[in-house]
Amino acid sequence: MNLTQMLFYLMAFITLSSALFVAASGSLVRSIFMFFITLFGLAGLYVFALADFVAITQIVIYMGGILVLILFAFMLSGRETLDRLKQQNNGFIGFKNWPSLVLAVLFFVVMILVVRKAMPDNLPWPKEAALLDQVIKPTDTTTGNIGVNLMTRYLLPFEAISILLMMVLVGAAHLSRKGESV
């Protein structure tokens, strides 16, 4: 096992354990800050999939945007939320949560079996890509290519998503406006 694999497994362990902590923790503040760690670990995993631009985007948008938004909503929604959260969450995984736990574990088992059946390492098209020298190598720089593709091949989805973003900004500002009820 070389250094790359060790770092990959370390990153995967950090991501999964912090995600488990987010799910199991009784305190909302702790789970929000552990979610921060999960997102960082995921950005590291993107780097191991040789998608450095996506990793940077993940850090900028998720940590700069989404996490701050979540913290804002948490702070604006009062502290009685915290008290009630503490009341109902005594114990690691409360008794009333076990149906959802069973659901998640069963789904996990089914999905693992599906992935093992699908055998993604033996898919035909990645092998074809490897034959045609289409696999991204660790020494490549992909960012320029992504920019060119965004402006040519994926121009229509890019425009659609920009219009959607504008609509979302207007809608969110309208919804969170003070004054007369919406």
Added chain:
Amino acid sequence: MITLTHFMFISVALFCIGLYMVVSKSNAIQVLIGIELILNAAILNLVAFGKYDKMANNGQTFAIFAIVLAAATTAVALAIILNVYRKYKTIEPDRIDQLKD
């Protein structure tokens, strides 16, 4: 060499943790975090398969689109949560049981 199977196993585990949070939590913000975990699991798969597409960059481009969509979802959801809190003084989905009038 890290194989695709490893990435898919990690993403399955993340998806199931997110599913558990969405189903079991009784706080709208925690449900939202669960949805973000599910979206991140999907993005991890997109990125992992995007490694085998050097010219078209399909996976990575749509991973970026998915990240932007997640940001848009969160912004609208948090605006709705703030409104709900203003009206009901709680953000537990179980206790919101009235329509407007």
